[in-house]
Amino acid sequence: xxxxxxxxxxxxxxxxxxxxxxxxxxxxxxxxxxxxxxxxxxxxxxxxxxxxxxxxxxxxxxxxxxxxxxxxxxxxxxxxxxxxxxxxxxxxxxxxxxxxxxxxxxxxxxxxxxxxxxxxxxxxxxxxxxxxxxxxxxxxxxxxxxxxxxxxxxxxxxxxxxxxxxxxxxxxxxxxxxxxxxxxxxxxxxxxxxxxxxxxxxxxxxxxxxxxxxxxxxxxxxxxxxxxxxxxxxxxxxxxxxxxxxxxxxxxxxxxxxxxxxxxxxxxxxxxxxxxxxxxxxxxxxxxxxxxxxxxxxxxxxxxxxxxxxxxxxxxxxxxxxxxxxxxxxxxxxxxxxxxxxxxxxxxxxxxxxxxxxxxxxxxxxxxxxxxxxxxxxxxxxxxxxxxxxxxxxxxxxxxxxxxxxxxxxxxxxxxxxxxxxxxxxxxxxxxxxxxxxxxxxxxxxxxxxxxxxxxxxxxxxxxxxxxxxxxxxxxxxxxxxxxxxxxxxxxxxxxxxxxxxxxxxxxxxxxxxxxxxxxxxxxxxxxxxxxxxxxxxxxxxxxxxxxxxxxxxxxxxxxxxxxxxxxxxxxxxxxxxxxxxxxxxxxxxxxxxxxxxxxxxxxxxxxxxxxxxxxxxxxxxxxxxxxxxxxxxxxxxxxxxxxxxxxxxxxxxxxxxxxxxxxxxxxxxxxxxxxxxxxxxxxxxxxxxxxxxxxxxxx
Numbered sequence: 001x002x003x004x005x006x007x008x009x010x011x012x013x014x015x016x017x018x019x020x021x022x023x024x025x026x027x028x029x030x031x032x033x034x035x036x037x038x039x040x041x042x043x044x045x046x047x048x049x050x051x052x053x054x055x056x057x058x059x060x061x062x063x064x065x066x067x068x069x070x071x072x073x074x075x076x077x078x079x080x081x082x083x084x085x086x087x088x089x090x091x092x093x094x095x096x097x098x099x100x101x102x103x104x105x106x107x108x109x110x111x112x113x114x115x116x117x118x119x120x121x122x123x124x125x126x127x128x129x130x131x132x133x134x135x136x137x138x139x140x141x142x143x144x145x146x147x148x149x150x151x152x153x154x155x156x157x158x159x160x161x162x163x164x165x166x167x168x169x170x171x172x173x174x175x176x177x178x179x180x181x182x183x184x185x186x187x188x189x190x191x192x193x194x195x196x197x198x199x200x201x202x203x204x205x206x207x208x209x210x211x212x213x214x215x216x217x218x219x220x221x222x223x224x225x226x227x228x229x230x231x232x233x234x235x236x237x238x239x240x241x242x243x244x245x246x247x248x249x250x251x252x253x254x255x256x257x258x259x260x261x262x263x264x265x266x267x268x269x270x271x272x273x274x275x276x277x278x279x280x281x282x283x284x285x286x287x288x289x290x291x292x293x294x295x296x297x298x299x300x301x302x303x304x305x306x307x308x309x310x311x312x313x314x315x316x317x318x319x320x321x322x323x324x325x326x327x328x329x330x331x332x333x334x335x336x337x338x339x340x341x342x343x344x345x346x347x348x349x350x351x352x353x354x355x356x357x358x359x360x361x362x363x364x365x366x367x368x369x370x371x372x373x374x375x376x377x378x379x380x381x382x383x384x385x386x387x388x389x390x391x392x393x394x395x396x397x398x399x400x401x402x403x404x405x406x407x408x409x410x411x412x413x414x415x416x417x418x419x420x421x422x423x424x425x426x427x428x429x430x431x432x433x434x435x436x437x438x439x440x441x442x443x444x445x446x447x448x449x450x451x452x453x454x455x456x457x458x459x460x461x462x463x464x465x466x467x468x469x470x471x472x473x474x475x476x477x478x479x480x481x482x483x484x485x486x487x488x489x490x491x492x493x494x495x496x497x498x499x500x501x502x503x504x505x506x507x508x509x510x511x512x513x514x515x516x517x518x519x520x521x522x523x524x525x526x527x528x529x530x531x532x533x534x535x536x537x538x539x540x541x542x543x544x545x546x547x548x549x550x551x552x553x554x555x556x557x558x559x560x561x562x563x564x565x566x567x568x569x570x571x572x573x574x575x576x577x578x579x580x581x582x583x584x585x586x587x588x589x590x591x592x593x594x595x596x597x598x599x600x601x602x603x604x605x606x607x608x609x610x611x612x613x614x615x616x617x618x619x620x621x622x623x624x625x626x627x628x629x630x631x632x633x634x635x636x637x638x639x640x641x642x643x644x645x646x647x648x649x650x651x652x653x654x655x656x657x658x659x660x661x662x663x664x665x666x667x668x669x670x671x672x673x674x675x676x677x678x679x680x681x682x683x684x685x686x687x688x689x690x691x692x693x694x695x696x697x698x699x700x
Contacts, residue, residue, distance in 0.1 A: 174261025258507020293338030
């Protein structure tokens, strides 16, 4: 038997603080053009294009706390539904929002609320069954509820974890949907751009001036003109194609650093499974997805998908079933268009949660069996089930998977939250006894097994807090060493890098630390001046003779397109835990002139050496008596607007810092003491009298 190192013999990294979250891209201040000769699909500059977590749709790519979306589940589908139709975590969030009065009439959450919640608002306010929310009125009751909940959580039996580590590692590690390093490249590379339905409808109308490109305010689509559905469809299709093309860059990036497993984003083609605005992919995306599949096959990678939380085949409502089947058909078409080799195509599975319990587990399982039988053979070939952290444990799903010939994905994190305490203990040790049965569900379909691993945040105590995924993980689970393992952590590829470095997994030596706020693998855009000055005659003559020197532009190193965002020759793609700010250069903050002046006025004035002036107040120059003509001229033209007569000044070595500051502000200073003749020296008649530095009209 091979001796395998244990978890206690390997030093694990310090976990991240609980308040660290992945930095989100800054939202643009205003909406910009989305339909020009070439549509901009960069969310940082185009307000019509969004990142998936900001889009109002259901997706496992987004944050767990996002509000209820409008994707495949429409508001009118939920407005008249019973409470049991809504997933429990979403329902609890809605209850808290309604109880605190934080839900506005125009918000998406309020639109999706069932009548029971909107009518019984006062009842919900008085309920003490919503523990964990500090904003509920009556802090004493809430503190008691929190104390009881925390006490119960702390008194639960300790988890029993296995010390086995699957080393040396032979499987594939992967991450889900988003590469944080590439997302902050220039230009950004990611596959979860999406939009709102309002943007699709708006782009059905022609521009106010079709002869000019679209502008955020000056040339938007004219809604008074007739709408063309094809134009709106072309707009949303362009976003999907941009997402698909970026998958190629992400796959090549992963391969360079030893990552060969990735989950494709469900948001790749926005609203493709929508009842009204949905569309088929093959008419416009077939060639692009085929190119993606060729890269997957050439590199030997594995890709999977994970439909959203509202894709439920066990719901008692027919409209939910129809939406779920439509969403599964969309994911199946996307994977089929990759045209992967047979084994890779079998491994391209769709992971699904069973969903809600709806008050009766047995009835829900029966509905799932019935609806599963009506699925197409292609969907059945790809569909796998995963235990969740709300309702369905491994013991609930394993008999169903064995009966229906469906592979079971074991999620270790979910298992530690929802498990049958009378059959198994919390932790990773007892679950090993179920490995043979779980792996058999995969072997029957000749699919490479996969499991999911994540860890709760370090500060998590209660069950609700433990559901949140930590930014990174500290160890490997006791899975088979040939397993494909999906790391579901907030820091995405960085969490995989953390494991590779900790356990010296293949490819760890290719990864190096980033230089904070600096990247050498992209081409920064060069600002072109508004008006170009005409070259001088001498410069033009040098150009004609071929004697002109190389411009700064030509001297600047240009990164080839294939190497943009790839980490450079040194592979600087790793940022330490909590250092998300390393991903982007520090923004240069320019102070306005009035802010600088305000700042200077707040500083107490300094006395200048050898001078009676200060750095703040302007210098008052003594003047001589003016002639009557000069007086009349002075009353007509203010002296402040006249040009001061130049006076010889000493060298900078004789000046102090205060005088230099005055000169930088354009204030004329008198010569310092070092420049004045000492007592006893001969002085000229000019220096003996007082001088007015303003121009004398009579001398002109």
